[in-house]
Amino acid sequence: MSIEIIDVSKKFDTYEALNNINLSIQPGELTALLGPSGSGKTTLLRIIAGLESADTGGILFDGIDITESSVRSRGIGFVFQHYALFKHMNVFENVAFGLRVKPKKERLSEGEIRHKVEELLNLVQLKFHAKSYPHELSGGQKQRIALVRALAVEPKVLLLDEPFGALDAKVRKELRAWLRRLHDETGVTSLFVTHDQEEALEVADKIVVMNRAKIEQEGTPEEVYAHPASPFVYSFLGEVNLFHGRHPSQEEGVKTITYVRPHDVDIYTEFHENTIPATIIGLRVIGGTVRVELQEIDGHGVEAHISSSRKDQLGLSVGLKCFLAYRNQKHFEKNEFYKDYSI
Amino acid sequence: MSYGGYKETRIIRWSIFISAFIFIGFMVILPLTTVFYFALKNGFTVYIQALTRPESISSIQLTLLVGATALTLNTIFGIAIAWAVSKFDFAYKRLLVALIDLPFTVSPVIAGMVFILLFGSDGFLGEWCINHDIKIVFSTTGIVLATTFVTLPFVARSLISLMTTQGREEEEAAVTLGADFMTTFWKVTLPSVKWALLYGMVLCFARAIGDFGAVSVVAGSMKSVTIEIFELYNEYLSSEAFALASVLTFVALVALGIKKSIEKFHSENGGKNEY
Numbered sequence: 001m002s003i004e005i006i007d008v009s010k011k012f013d014t015y016e017a018l019n020n021i022n023l024s025i026q027p028g029e030l031t032a033l034l035g036p037s038g039s040g041k042t043t044l045l046r047i048i049a050g051l052e053s054a055d056t057g058g059i060l061f062d063g064i065d066i067t068e069s070s071v072r073s074r075g076i077g078f079v080f081q082h083y084a085l086f087k088h089m090n091v092f093e094n095v096a097f098g099l100r101v102k103p104k105k106e107r108l109s110e111g112e113i114r115h116k117v118e119e120l121l122n123l124v125q126l127k128f129h130a131k132s133y134p135h136e137l138s139g140g141q142k143q144r145i146a147l148v149r150a151l152a153v154e155p156k157v158l159l160l161d162e163p164f165g166a167l168d169a170k171v172r173k174e175l176r177a178w179l180r181r182l183h184d185e186t187g188v189t190s191l192f193v194t195h196d197q198e199e200a201l202e203v204a205d206k207i208v209v210m211n212r213a214k215i216e217q218e219g220t221p222e223e224v225y226a227h228p229a230s231p232f233v234y235s236f237l238g239e240v241n242l243f244h245g246r247h248p249s250q251e252e253g254v255k256t257i258t259y260v261r262p263h264d265v266d267i268y269t270e271f272h273e274n275t276i277p278a279t280i281i282g283l284r285v286i287g288g289t290v291r292v293e294l295q296e297i298d299g300h301g302v303e304a305h306i307s308s309s310r311k312d313q314l315g316l317s318v319g320l321k322c323f324l325a326y327r328n329q330k331h332f333e334k335n336e337f338y339k340d341y342s343i
Numbered sequence: 344m345s346y347g348g349y350k351e352t353r354i355i356r357w358s359i360f361i362s363a364f365i366f367i368g369f370m371v372i373l374p375l376t377t378v379f380y381f382a383l384k385n386g387f388t389v390y391i392q393a394l395t396r397p398e399s400i401s402s403i404q405l406t407l408l409v410g411a412t413a414l415t416l417n418t419i420f421g422i423a424i425a426w427a428v429s430k431f432d433f434a435y436k437r438l439l440v441a442l443i444d445l446p447f448t449v450s451p452v453i454a455g456m457v458f459i460l461l462f463g464s465d466g467f468l469g470e471w472c473i474n475h476d477i478k479i480v481f482s483t484t485g486i487v488l489a490t491t492f493v494t495l496p497f498v499a500r501s502l503i504s505l506m507t508t509q510g511r512e513e514e515e516a517a518v519t520l521g522a523d524f525m526t527t528f529w530k531v532t533l534p535s536v537k538w539a540l541l542y543g544m545v546l547c548f549a550r551a552i553g554d555f556g557a558v559s560v561v562a563g564s565m566k567s568v569t570i571e572i573f574e575l576y577n578e579y580l581s582s583e584a585f586a587l588a589s590v591l592t593f594v595a596l597v598a599l600g601i602k603k604s605i606e607k608f609h610s611e612n613g614g615k616n617e618y
Contacts, residue, residue: 051515071518078519084512088534098520101530146516153520 001062001156001189002027003048008057010043017043019213021057025191025206030183032200033193035210036236041193042161044210048191049078049159061156074157077150077188081162083142085134091145092130095120098153120148123182140171147179151186160192164199176203197237201225209233231332234259241265241302257332264327265304267292269314275323278302283311283318292316294324375592382589385582393586402571403590408483409567410552413490417547421498422540426532429506430514440503446495455489455560481563489557494547501543505536542605549598553591 003025010018018040025031033041046052048059050071058067066074085094095117099108108116121127124144134142143163150158163179164172180203183190194200200207201221208218209232217229228234235242243258268275282293290311292304302324316322383390393399427433428440446454460466462479472479479485513535517527533540555569562570568587575584 049519051519071515072521072523076519078516080512080516082512084516086513086516086531086535088537097517097522097530101517101520101522101526149516149520 004060006058008054010055016213027189028187029205030190031206032204033208034200039210040213041210045159045193049076050074077155077158079146079150079160079163081165083146087134091132095149095152124148139167158188158190162193259330260326262303262305266325268323271323275325278324280318280320378588378592381585390586393583402566402568406552406568409486409490410548412487413494413551414548416491417498424499425502425506430511443496443499446493451493451556454492455557458489458561485561486558489561490551490554493554493557494551497547498543501539505539545598545601
């Protein structure tokens, strides 16, 4: 099912949560709403679900206006950050809930419900926990139950609010991959909210970057990463080095900011053309990558990420004088920068 | 580091311990035993006779009726108030929550008098009541109203704090799964607070049957158990008075037992379920 969001704005008292949002989501896509906390992404998700109402604007599902429709008639599945499992029901009853509360004429028979729930529990490998209560499960197990509970009613849209936010790093990684597989199998249009750029880049077909109640950029993970539309997107999607006033064809009076990702910094031990002299002031080895802290000759700090084999090859050590070359530099005008960062 | 290592702290500890025990013994245990001692002083037959007097029986009936009605009213309104306060946002919410506690701070005598001033023959609504042939003051209705007022906070209080910490997510989840308003309430909201509800109900009932202050003002010639005890005692019929008192005390002890076992059960099972 396609989702169309048209001119949606929302204020909480004086706080502006969403400012004229327009967005369309194609059927079967897995979309990430990415942004820092307070950027409005969760509010947008809740408005799509009907748990919150927009002040202005509307939502279309498959071209049909559902702005005024109740939550239960929208045919959505919602997954909460803190699972929101029914604590007084066991796992089986949690998953069966949506099937049991259907109107009598749509409701499956008890046997069919049983069969369906067992099938879903098999899917998440929690068959043997059917009789367990939520407090007996780990965070990862709870979230898997919450997911199949939402899927049990066969929603046309699956909405996930920071689904892995409360889990530890390892479980989060596993569940991410699992969500991606699940999405590929079921093909249900899905939208998930996250503040973790790695998660968005890894899982989503499409990323919508939000900041301060507005959409900054939307596109495939490759697009937004390689061609960020604003300094905000650039710095939010990965680590950066930034330099003031280094645009090669700098016009008079226009101040610029130049961004370079740490993995786009090349280190040489001998002078090359267009390189800048610098000194290594710190080395940290993290697995196969080495984070090199450097200081340019004018005192400006730079971080470079290189492979540990490259480090050994160059024989880098703290205090060594070397030369830096910057690839894929991205220039923004300075007033764009302040628009984003002055508060 | 432990506190027990020093002689002085040990002495202080023991003196606090002993004074607490003496205090509880003197203020609670001694009066309690006295009730049962005087009730049974003249033998078991006299005790049974005292309880089976028609006046005793009718007072027990009245008190049970009043207690059950006040409990029912306060359970229904307590759930409604707690639900409104914890699951929805509206203007003057904090004022409403503050007002719920008023019956705890106002003297029961005043609570009774308020209803006389409202519904008595000279009261604001008194004439209207007489014209419509509605009798509130000096009737069961009046006693129920006064008792309901006095016991109003118990159910609402015990639910509000729990329901507020539980938040709205489970209800939201239920609605996204297709449950309607009432289904969400019966299948999600209510079961998740059942122990707190029962706890509040036990306290409410125990307080309702034991009230004297408010009831004595509005009862007129009607006699609840507490009024009956008071009058018997004033007429120097102490074994009858203490026999009835022992019934109230017994009910109070049962209520305490239920309350304790709910707390225990809740901390062993329900407590873990909360998060």
